[in-house]
Amino acid sequence: MNLKQTLRALSAVVLEEADRNPVFAERLQRALNFPEARPRVAAVARPAADKRSRTRAAAILDPVGVLAEQGEDALRQALQPLPLDQLLDIVAEFAMDPSKLVMKWKSPERVIEHILDTAKRRSVKGDAFRA
Numbered sequence: 001m002n003l004k005q006t007l008r009a010l011s012a013v014v015l016e017e018a019d020r021n022p023v024f025a026e027r028l029q030r031a032l033n034f035p036e037a038r039p040r041v042a043a044v045a046r047p048a049a050d051k052r053s054r055t056r057a058a059a060i061l062d063p064v065g066v067l068a069e070q071g072e073d074a075l076r077q078a079l080q081p082l083p084l085d086q087l088l089d090i091v092a093e094f095a096m097d098p099s100k101l102v103m104k105w106k107s108p109e110r111v112i113e114h115i116l117d118t119a120k121r122r123s124v125k126g127d128a129f130r131a
Helices: 003-020 022-031 047-055 063-070 072-079 084-093 108-124
Strands: none
Touching: 003 022, 063 072, 063 108, 072 108, 084 108
């Protein structure tokens, strides 16, 4: 893949995520110094996670959503380049640490495995009740 193709693919992914995720779109606009940030959509609600994640930055991806749409390999590839701090942002925002132990881990690989395991469990939760 050459530079043009890589940049086109990257911009398509960013644009798609900005259309799908209003919080991401707002953060992207702020990062690019656009004054007219889109208002947040009230329908996007994470009742328990919002209180816990206020001290951390917003997560840059939804692990259960990525797992459901693109599969485990895509989620792993999306998580691999992220620094520990951003991985912990995901754990905090999606309430993936009820025991409060994961937030103390220093190994990105260990946190990635925890996110993958939790996302897999949540993606099949309730399957027994689906026909």
